[in-house]
Amino acid sequence: xxxxxxxxxxxxxxxxxxxxxxxxxxxxxxxxxxxxxxxxxxxxxxxxxxxxxxxxxxxxxxxxxxxxxxxxxxxxxxxxxxxxxxxxxxxxxxxxxxxxxxxxxxxxxxxxxxxxxxxxxxxxxxxxxxxxxxxxxxxxxxxxxxxxxxxxxxxxxxxxxxxxxxxxxxxxxxxxxxxxxxxxxxxxxxxxxxxxxxxxxxxxxxxxxxxxxxxxxxxxxxxxxxxxxxxxxxxxxxxxxxxxxxxxxxxxxxxxxxxxxxxxxxxxxxxxxxxxxxxxxxxxxxxxxxxxxxxxxxxxxxxxxxxxxxxxxxxxxxxxxxxxxxxxxxxxxxxxxxxxxxxxxxxxxxxxxxxxxxxxxxxxxxxxxxxxxxxxxxxxxxxxxxxxxxxxxxxxxxxxxxxxxxxxxxxxxxxxxxxxxxxxxxxxxxxxxxxxxxxxxxxxxxxxxxxxxxxxxxxxxxxxxxxxxxxxxxxxxxxxxxxxxxxxxxxxxxxxxxxxxxxxxxxxxxxxxxxxxxxxxxxxxxxxxxxxxxxxxxxxxxxxxxxxxxxxxxxxxxxxxxxxxxxxxxxxxxxxxxxxxxxxxxxxxxxxxxxxxxxxxxxxxxxxxxxxxxxxxxxxxxxxxxxxxxxxxxxxxxxxxxxxxxxxxxxxxxxxxxxxxxxxxxxxxxxxxxxxxxxxxxxxxxxxxxxxxxxxxxxxxxxxxxxxxxxxxxxxxxxxxxxxxxxxxxxxxxxxxxxxxxxxxxxxxxxxxxxxxxxxxxxxxxxxxxxxxxxxxxxxxxxxxxxxxxxxxxxxxxxxxxxxxxxxxxxxxxx
Amino acid sequence: xxxxxxxxxxxxxxxxxxxxxxxxxxxxxxxxxxxxxxxxxxxxxxxxxxxxxxxxxxxxxxxxxxxxxxxxxxxxxxxxxxxxxxxxxxxxxxxxxxxxxxxxxxxxxxxxxxxxxxxxxxxxxxxxxxxxxxxxxxxxx
Numbered sequence: 001x002x003x004x005x006x007x008x009x010x011x012x013x014x015x016x017x018x019x020x021x022x023x024x025x026x027x028x029x030x031x032x033x034x035x036x037x038x039x040x041x042x043x044x045x046x047x048x049x050x051x052x053x054x055x056x057x058x059x060x061x062x063x064x065x066x067x068x069x070x071x072x073x074x075x076x077x078x079x080x081x082x083x084x085x086x087x088x089x090x091x092x093x094x095x096x097x098x099x100x101x102x103x104x105x106x107x108x109x110x111x112x113x114x115x116x117x118x119x120x121x122x123x124x125x126x127x128x129x130x131x132x133x134x135x136x137x138x139x140x141x142x143x144x145x146x147x148x149x150x151x152x153x154x155x156x157x158x159x160x161x162x163x164x165x166x167x168x169x170x171x172x173x174x175x176x177x178x179x180x181x182x183x184x185x186x187x188x189x190x191x192x193x194x195x196x197x198x199x200x201x202x203x204x205x206x207x208x209x210x211x212x213x214x215x216x217x218x219x220x221x222x223x224x225x226x227x228x229x230x231x232x233x234x235x236x237x238x239x240x241x242x243x244x245x246x247x248x249x250x251x252x253x254x255x256x257x258x259x260x261x262x263x264x265x266x267x268x269x270x271x272x273x274x275x276x277x278x279x280x281x282x283x284x285x286x287x288x289x290x291x292x293x294x295x296x297x298x299x300x301x302x303x304x305x306x307x308x309x310x311x312x313x314x315x316x317x318x319x320x321x322x323x324x325x326x327x328x329x330x331x332x333x334x335x336x337x338x339x340x341x342x343x344x345x346x347x348x349x350x351x352x353x354x355x356x357x358x359x360x361x362x363x364x365x366x367x368x369x370x371x372x373x374x375x376x377x378x379x380x381x382x383x384x385x386x387x388x389x390x391x392x393x394x395x396x397x398x399x400x401x402x403x404x405x406x407x408x409x410x411x412x413x414x415x416x417x418x419x420x421x422x423x424x425x426x427x428x429x430x431x432x433x434x435x436x437x438x439x440x441x442x443x444x445x446x447x448x449x450x451x452x453x454x455x456x457x458x459x460x461x462x463x464x465x466x467x468x469x470x471x472x473x474x475x476x477x478x479x480x481x482x483x484x485x486x487x488x489x490x491x492x493x494x495x496x497x498x499x500x501x502x503x504x505x506x507x508x509x510x511x512x513x514x515x516x517x518x519x520x521x522x523x524x525x526x527x528x529x530x531x532x533x534x535x536x537x538x539x540x541x542x543x544x545x546x547x548x549x550x551x552x553x554x555x556x557x558x559x560x561x562x563x564x565x566x567x568x569x570x571x572x573x574x575x576x577x578x579x580x581x582x583x584x585x586x587x588x589x590x591x592x593x594x595x596x597x598x599x600x601x602x603x604x605x606x607x608x609x610x611x612x613x614x615x616x617x618x619x620x621x622x623x624x625x626x627x628x629x630x631x632x633x634x635x636x637x638x639x640x641x642x643x644x645x646x647x648x649x650x651x652x653x654x655x656x657x658x659x660x661x662x663x664x665x666x667x668x669x670x671x672x673x674x675x676x677x678x679x680x681x682x683x684x685x686x687x688x689x690x691x692x693x694x695x696x697x698x699x700x701x702x703x704x705x706x707x708x709x710x711x712x713x714x715x716x717x718x719x720x721x722x723x724x725x726x727x728x729x730x731x732x733x734x735x736x737x738x739x740x741x742x743x744x745x746x747x748x749x750x751x752x753x754x755x756x757x758x759x760x761x762x763x764x765x766x767x768x769x770x771x772x773x774x775x776x777x778x779x780x781x782x783x784x785x786x787x788x789x790x791x792x793x794x795x796x797x798x799x800x801x802x803x804x805x806x807x808x809x810x811x812x813x814x815x
Numbered sequence: 816x817x818x819x820x821x822x823x824x825x826x827x828x829x830x831x832x833x834x835x836x837x838x839x840x841x842x843x844x845x846x847x848x849x850x851x852x853x854x855x856x857x858x859x860x861x862x863x864x865x866x867x868x869x870x871x872x873x874x875x876x877x878x879x880x881x882x883x884x885x886x887x888x889x890x891x892x893x894x895x896x897x898x899x900x901x902x903x904x905x906x907x908x909x910x911x912x913x914x915x916x917x918x919x920x921x922x923x924x925x926x927x928x929x930x931x932x933x934x935x936x937x938x939x940x941x942x943x944x945x946x947x948x949x950x951x952x953x954x955x956x
Contacts, residue, residue, distance in 0.1 A: 376818065384818070392826060419837075420841060662878065726876075
């Protein structure tokens with residue numbers, strides 16, 4: 001059968017380049033290996049040339065694959081599975097890139113793309129290290145290229161190609177019996193996961209993967225140095241690369257945090273989710289490695305530790321890919337990536353094993369020749385405290401990765417363990433102490449000199465920062481209202497001393513830049529990075545412990561028929577229902593749901609929520625603002641689904657965040673209910689489906705004996721009390737007016753009971769009461785609202801930290 | 816012994832102490848039956864939504880009260896109460912992980928993780944199901 005409208009050539013070209021990139025990286029690996037092993041200079045050179053050419057060919061292939069896949073997505077060739085699965089015609093152009101990395105294949109492609117670019121850079125700069133280092137990088141390219149292969153070796157499928165066709169993947173689907181399937185059926189794709197339709201998701205994955213990919217460079221240098229038995233010289237080149245990795249990976253991780261903060265609905269930037277942890281652990285190791293490299297460079301100590309930390313950082317990148325991509329984490333992570341199943345599992349495991357064995361075997365064979373300094377580090381030396389810090393990062397990384405790996409251990413040992421009630425606290429209570437020690441170390445360590453420091457020098461620099469930070473953090477403690485009491489006084493005290501250490505770190509590093517370095521920012525990379533890191537810690541500690549739930553449910557609607565449960569106080573009810581145009585009090589705001597509007601193209605609804613602060617005592621003008629959360633309406637098998645995107649109001653010192661948890665689409669329901677009428681008098685009782693109504697006073701007034709009745713001629717009002725079955729009661733006052741002999745009716749609605757009440761007519765002491773029970777009486781939304789104070793301190797800290805990394809990198813590259 | 820060794824020892828001891836205190840926080844994945852036997856103990860259940868029974872959620876009455884029935888792979892069933900808003904994709908979920916404890920006859924749930932077919936875009940069975948519905952796809956063009 002000939003199918004109409006397919007674009008097969010472009011996919012075949014893509015496939016060709018995928019194969020070419022594999023073959024070329026195999027050639028590059030072999031050629032570079034030969035070159036590194038050759039003793040004869042000419043042979044080494046000619047092998048090296050061949051390695052160069054092969055690597056350039058593979059880089060071109062990778063770029064071509066990249067471009068071709070983008071063209072397929074951009075042109076909406078839905079005959080390709082990747083385009084059909086991840087994109088959609090109505091998607092804005094900027095999100096087409098996000099489609100790219102939504103899928104497994106796209107993210108491996110991003111990785112191999114960056115690794116190729118980094119490889120090219122190393123090729124140009126590594127000089128005598130080129131052959132051995134590029135051997136390792138090319139070897140890693142072989143593995144990455146094989147992930148995009150999608151070829152069967154006997155029964156074993158190796159990799160997944162991004163260029164497969166829908167009809168080949170689903171040959172049994174009936175639509176492919178029709179040669180015009182593309183015009184009739186596959187006219188649009190599945191679209192991009194709504195959570196990923198966010199500008200952070202355009203930029204976060206490329207930066208994160210650049211960070212991941214760059215960890216191969218220090219790894220390769222470490223392996224090369226053991227391989228070539230040149231333990232000293234590699235540091236000079238590997239250090240700027242490590243700094244590059246530390247900066248970019250740190251930025252990438254925190255961009256992910258910013259995305260989680262703005263678009264996910266967990267109410268925060270960090271949730272100790274396995275996916276987050278897995279990306280942070282390689283960073284911790286890389287930073288530990290940077291510090292031991294510096295120690296080694298200046299004193300000759302800590303080389304063995306460097307040979308542990310640097311390779312481990314790259315291995316943890318692989319391991320974290322393994323955890324998040326193979327579905328091992330399945331039930332524990334909110335980011336549910338699912339894997340390619342078994343084939344990827346073994347494929348990645350093979351890659352991890354290979355890259356573990358290479359440095360391990362080399363280390364064992366070379367350990368005799370690794371230089372060790374016998375003399376002990378002095379307690380008054382910079383290297384001693386730097387090493388303690390590096391070690392602490394290493395231990396923290398272990399703690400985090402062991403806990404994160406529980407699901408994998410369960411799989412290995414067939415156990416059923418999981419972290420219990422409070423996942424975040426399990427991490428936080430340890431990390432708060434780590435923050436204390438690390439904050440302290442980053443504050444004091446620069447004031448030590450390498451090898452030995454006199455007490456006078458140390459204190460002359462550090463005295464004022466110490467005093468200032470003690471005063472500042474005391475001010476925070478006494479006036480900052482950091483009173484996070486959920487876990488008792490011990491944890492609160494830990495938070496406060498951690499805040500002190502973090503403030504200390506900021507002040508001491510700032511002081512170092514101005515007093516010791518005399519404001520020479522080019523030399524201040526380390527101090528800047530530490531200052532930024534300290535600021536980040538301050539931001540994390542304060543914003544997390546002062547994070548406030550605004551939408552505490554105080555309307556007090558009780559839950560009928562249930563025993564009260566212990567522990568309810570510590571978990572306040574977080575959702576508040578707002579009825580259209582009914583101002584509702586939340587914490588120190590009056591909040592009103594004023595309306596909504598939808599954009600048809602995206603099935604997206606924007607809500608207009610008005611906030612007004614209750615701060616009237618101070619006499620200031622009350623603060624008012626609007627927040628516009630929005631939500632996508634996703635058509636599912638069983639009606640509409642809501643996928644919420646928070647709205648926020650940013651202030652310099654705090655953010656107010658609102659997101660919709662539930663919404664009743666008023667168009668979806670029709671009011672079919674009608675009024676049931678009944679004549680009643682004072683004291684009568686009328687039943688409705690959820691309870692009963694007692695008629696109280698009936699007030700009659702007319703303009704002859706009541707001068708306060710200017711608008712109407714006569715009025716009848718009835719005070720009703722509605723008793724619902726859940727034990728609550730409401731008052732209601734419907735009315736009936738006559739003006740110029742024309743009757744008018746005042747409806748009264750008991751919203752929570754979906755009850756509309758009116759008086760139809762009157763006769764003596766009796767009124768005819770109209771009762772309607774309807775679902776359509778109201779428009780309402782349910783929302784959650786949070787307030788995050790001082791979150792900008794965190795973001796500012798990250799920016800400064802990354803700048804610090806980059807400044808150091810540039811300097812180390814030159815020196 | 817070098818000073819650095821002492822520091823290493825202290826840090827490692829701290830780490831071990833940290834991990835040991837964890838044991839109190841560890842819990843297990845359980846079936847509904849075994850969770851019922853451990854009433855009041857915090858566990859994780861892997862279950863499915865029982866679609867034949869009603870899901871009760873009325874945000875006007877109480878936006879923080881959701882109740883539904885869950886069935887596990889062994890066939891036992893429990894009523895689940897979750898004092899928070901209804902996860903929007905609950906009805907569509909394939910599988911749910913419920914964290915909480917049994918409280919009498921009901922499972923008092925603190926956290927729900929949903930596994931939805933829409934997230935499982937890579938699941939070939941789901942894909943096949945999607946493309947085999949020509950009406951839904953072609954309507955949109």
